[in-house]
Each structure stands twice: as C-alpha cells, then as structure tokens.
Amino acid sequence: MEQDRDFEIFLATVPGLEPVLYDEIRLKGFKSPAVTPGGVTIRGGWPEVWRANLWVRGASKVLARLKTFRVVHLAQLDRLARQMAWGEILRADVPFRVEAVCAGSRIYHAGAAAERITTAISETLGATAAPDAQVVVMARIERNSCTISIDTSGDLLHRRGYKQAVNRAPMRETMAALFLRQCGYDGSEPVLDPMCGSGTFVIEAAEIAARLNPGRSRHFAFELFANFDAAAWQRMRDVKSQRIPSARFYGSDRDAGAVSMSEANAQRAGVGDYTEFHCRTISELTPPAGPAGLVIVNPPYGTRIGERDALFPLYRALGQVLLKRFTGWRAGLVTADTALAHATELPFLPNTAPVPHGGLRVSLFQTGPLPQPPA
Known part of the structure; x- marks a missing residue:
C-alpha cells in the first residue's frame, strides 16, 4: 500500500443524483471531481477523506481506494492481498471485516474472495476478523480488475447524530x-x-x-485507523464557519x-x-x-x-x-x-x-x- 498522498476517493450517493452531488463537491473545492456511476470521485490524501466526511451533505459513504490490480484466480488474489501494507491503515488491535462484490470476472464467488482477503489481513497483520466490525475493507472485482477500498465513514452519513426519533419512512x-x-x-x-x-x-x-458541517456531531470509522491523527482531526473540526x-x-x-x-x-x-x-x-x-x-x-x-x-x-x-x-x-x-x-x-x-x-x-x-x- 503506497504512502502516496494523492489517491482516489469515492463519495457514494443515490444512483441518479450523482450530478447534484458533483455540484456540491465542486463548490466545496475538492480536487478533480468526476461523476461516476453511483457517486463522485475526487483526488486527495487522508485530510481530504476526513474533510469529505465532515463537510459533504449529499454523500452516503466516503471510500478510500487503496489499490487496483488485475486478478484472474483466487491464489493470485491471496498473493496480491498479502503484498499490501495493511499495517499502514489497519490496527492489529481493531477488528475488521471484508466485503466483496464480483461482476464479469473469472473470480465469481464473492464469499471466497472476501475469505482470501480476510485471511491475508489476519495472517500478515495479526488483526481479528469480526462480522460486526466497524472497520470494513471492500473489494470490487469487475472484469478481472480488483479495487481494494476501505470504508472511512462507518455508519451511513445521513446519520448526522441529532435524530433520536423519526417518523415512518423518513427522508434521509x-x-x-x-x-x-x-x-x-x-x-x-x-x-x-x-x-x-x-x-x-x-x-x-x-x-x-x-x-x-453535517458531520460535526458524530464519529467515523477512520478514527479507528492506524494512520489517524487525532490532533489534526480536532483542529479540522474546530474550524468554525x-x-x-x-x-x-x-x-x-x-x-x-x-x-x-x-x-x-x-x-x-x-x-x-x-x-x-x-x-x-x-x-x-x-x-x-x-x-x-x-x-x-x-x-x-x-x-x-x-x-x-x-x-x-x-x-x-x-x-x-x-x-x-x-x-x-x-x-x-x-x-x-x-x-x-x-x-x-x-x-x-x-x-x-x-x-x-x-x-x-x-x-x-x-x-x-x-x-x-x-x-
């Protein structure tokens, strides 16, 4: 996992509302916004990940895309997953889980793919996998290309932190x-x-x-990451507009x-x-x-x-x-x-x-x- 400070960040939204989210992200000054199915991508580093979670109103999730590689069988996936520097992002003392999606690829069994990546992380980092873990690694294998991302948000971002009561079928x-x-x-x-x-x-x-800021009253999954800088995050939260x-x-x-x-x-x-x-x-x-x-x-x-x-x-x-x-x-x-x-x-x-x-x-x-x- 490279320490490159500039990587792709995916902000998910309701399919069909991607152009509206793009307008919000562009006006908030994020770098290289681009509409893609299901959301908008930007470029940046971990401060941009934090800022996107804190600032953006229309996104449901913020995913950091860690690595993309070609893969055609499970043994290859296992080997490439073990080569990733998981310790730069994940903590050995924080449980994790892996979710996988396969589409149009020679690896077609999402459960088997998730199991291989889970084993690779557990054996190289020493972290424990748990089905209800707040830290979620995501793998999307599409046309034999595997993108490994990590969910930086945790709970969906519509959960602003102020609602204790809702009516039936509320608007998010x-x-x-x-x-x-x-x-x-x-x-x-x-x-x-x-x-x-x-x-x-x-x-x-x-x-x-x-x-x-919509994210001012809640916690995020990235606060459990190995590279989380609590002091820098607090300074970002303390900026009042x-x-x-x-x-x-x-x-x-x-x-x-x-x-x-x-x-x-x-x-x-x-x-x-x-x-x-x-x-x-x-x-x-x-x-x-x-x-x-x-x-x-x-x-x-x-x-x-x-x-x-x-x-x-x-x-x-x-x-x-x-x-x-x-x-x-x-x-x-x-x-x-x-x-x-x-x-x-x-x-x-x-x-x-x-x-x-x-x-x-x-x-x-x-x-x-x-x-x-x-x-």
Missing part, C-alpha cells in the same frame, strides 16, 4: 440535501415543509443556511407528535433558534411573513391501490393552497406517483428522472415562482 438527510440543491436552494431564503414528519427538510435547510441565517425555516404537520419530534430534533441539531414548527392541516397553511422562498414536501405516496386513491384529495388540496396563497414561492414535491403529483395542478417544470428511495422510485417535481392567482 443526504437525499434531502440533494433535493434542496436541485431546487436551487443556497441557504439565503426561507423554506417551509407542510408535512414535516421528523423535520428533515427544515433542519437540513437551516443547517445549510447556518453553515454547520457558522453564521446566523438571514431567513427562517418552517415546518408543519397535522400530527402533534411529529411537530414535537421535529422541535426536539432541531434543538439537538443546534438550529432551534432558526426553526418553527406548528400543528396545522394543509387547509390551514399560510405563508410566513417576509420574502417568498421554497416550499418542499415529501407527502405520502400510497403504495397500495386503495391507499393511493385516498391520497388524491390531499394532493389536490395542497396544490390549491399553494396556488392561492403562495404567490412568488417555488415548490418542490417528492413522490413516487406522477398522477398524484399532477393532481396538485401545480405548473411543474420538466421533472428529473426517478431515483430509488425506500424500496420505491421517486421523482422531484418542482416549479418556478408560483404566479398570482386569477382575480
């Missing part, structure tokens, strides 16, 4: 951040979610406006329990001073005082026919309220059902391709500034 923070970006949100305008659930869109918007937002952020829900949940989550996230949550139905929804901004909502989809049919009145009511009362505001609506989206009668722009979410495929439907209603 990473996906919410990317949908906000797709809607043109940059932190300078108010955001309102009229079906806020556990408050994800509202809290994410407030954090963006306050310039709070926080500001007081110029806008406020609003959530409402007809469920009082969801409102209480959102308020508690916002307080833990440190954005309670910038957010407001109210128990309201869609028919009671009114725009807050001040400039127009963005209404963004992830309403129920109704996966069964009976459920779906019952949702048409809700979508129609949402569209009527927005068209009547929210002149000048933009709207973003996430749903798995095009017919439900169009039941709002909102003037949607051409919508994006659907992306996977919770076992379904959802699309972001968005509008420009809503027009003045006819007299």
Whole structure:
C-alpha cells in the first residue's frame, strides 16, 4: 500500500443524483471531481477523506481506494492481498471485516474472495476478523480488475447524530440535501415543509443556511485507523464557519407528535433558534411573513391501490393552497406517483428522472415562482 498522498476517493450517493452531488463537491473545492456511476470521485490524501466526511451533505459513504490490480484466480488474489501494507491503515488491535462484490470476472464467488482477503489481513497483520466490525475493507472485482477500498465513514452519513426519533419512512438527510440543491436552494431564503414528519427538510435547510458541517456531531470509522491523527482531526473540526441565517425555516404537520419530534430534533441539531414548527392541516397553511422562498414536501405516496386513491384529495388540496396563497414561492414535491403529483395542478417544470428511495422510485417535481392567482 503506497504512502502516496494523492489517491482516489469515492463519495457514494443515490444512483441518479450523482450530478447534484458533483455540484456540491465542486463548490466545496475538492480536487478533480468526476461523476461516476453511483457517486463522485475526487483526488486527495487522508485530510481530504476526513474533510469529505465532515463537510459533504449529499454523500452516503466516503471510500478510500487503496489499490487496483488485475486478478484472474483466487491464489493470485491471496498473493496480491498479502503484498499490501495493511499495517499502514489497519490496527492489529481493531477488528475488521471484508466485503466483496464480483461482476464479469473469472473470480465469481464473492464469499471466497472476501475469505482470501480476510485471511491475508489476519495472517500478515495479526488483526481479528469480526462480522460486526466497524472497520470494513471492500473489494470490487469487475472484469478481472480488483479495487481494494476501505470504508472511512462507518455508519451511513445521513446519520448526522441529532435524530433520536423519526417518523415512518423518513427522508434521509443526504437525499434531502440533494433535493434542496436541485431546487436551487443556497441557504439565503426561507423554506417551509407542510408535512414535516421528523423535520428533515427544515433542519437540513437551516443547517445549510447556518453553515454547520453535517458531520460535526458524530464519529467515523477512520478514527479507528492506524494512520489517524487525532490532533489534526480536532483542529479540522474546530474550524468554525457558522453564521446566523438571514431567513427562517418552517415546518408543519397535522400530527402533534411529529411537530414535537421535529422541535426536539432541531434543538439537538443546534438550529432551534432558526426553526418553527406548528400543528396545522394543509387547509390551514399560510405563508410566513417576509420574502417568498421554497416550499418542499415529501407527502405520502400510497403504495397500495386503495391507499393511493385516498391520497388524491390531499394532493389536490395542497396544490390549491399553494396556488392561492403562495404567490412568488417555488415548490418542490417528492413522490413516487406522477398522477398524484399532477393532481396538485401545480405548473411543474420538466421533472428529473426517478431515483430509488425506500424500496420505491421517486421523482422531484418542482416549479418556478408560483404566479398570482386569477382575480
């Protein structure tokens, strides 16, 4: 394993949202960003790995790509794995596990490949393999080319560290951040979610406006690596860019329990001073005082026919309220059902391709500034 300070780093995201993640990474100054299936690659060293975990909102994982080599049989994989300087990254006293994927290669058995690499690490480093280990080495063997990576994140990055309670089928923070970006949100305008659930869109918007790093309140797998520099990491975490937002952020829900949940989550996230949550139905929804901004909502989809049919009145009511009362505001609506989206009668722009979410495929439907209603 070379000590080269410049290697490839892969930031994973939801398939279909790679260009949106690319925009975020490019604006945050990372080196040589490039869109690739399933994510974005950058170049850098271990400080860039730490910074990506700490800063980037739309990525679900950050993988450090350690080495790539050609391999056509398991004995060759075993030999090449033993040649890697595992002690530069892994600690002998920290358990690890290996995950492998094989596609279009002469080595086709992922379990056998993972077993060979596991044995190579155990016998050369003296570390113990464990099925629930936080440190994960990943091998992807595709067209007889093996890429060895290490998961530097640990828990998925949508786990920001402030949510103790969530509602059913919540929007992940990473996906919410990317949908906000797709809607043109940059932190300078108010955001309102009229079906806020556990408050994800509202809290994410407030954090963006306050310039709070998404990874500030959690731990990462790289803190268990042999090359981890705790003092340098603490200095990076201590750099503060926080500001007081110029806008406020609003959530409402007809469920009082969801409102209480959102308020508690916002307080833990440190954005309670910038957010407001109210128990309201869609028919009671009114725009807050001040400039127009963005209404963004992830309403129920109704996966069964009976459920779906019952949702048409809700979508129609949402569209009527927005068209009547929210002149000048933009709207973003996430749903798995095009017919439900169009039941709002909102003037949607051409919508994006659907992306996977919770076992379904959802699309972001968005509008420009809503027009003045006819007299």
